[in-house]
Amino acid sequence: MGRGRQKAKATRQAREIKYFSPQTDYSALERELSAAKDRRAERDDVHSNEDEYSGYADEYGDDSTEDR
Structure with missing residues (x-):
């Protein structure tokens, strides 16, 4: 194909692409956003009960004071 074509x-x-405007399904969008919000709330509940670094406490415990 030539450069002009x-x-x-x-x-x-x-x-x-610029002028393409598909029909938006707002109910599907609402369902998708509410599901994401529910998942985020569940994930926050799990992490709120546990200290962020508690998994490292058993592994590294009191060893850090012996190096000094």
Whole structure:
């Protein structure tokens, strides 16, 4: 394809993308966002009961004071 035809095709495709407006399903969007919020709340509940670094306490315990 020559440069002129290639540029015309790119311009046509860019124009199609720019003015393309699909129908938005707002109820599906609402379901998706509420599900993400529910998952985030569940994840926060699990982590709120446990100290962020408690998993390291058993492994590294009192050894850090012996190195000094």
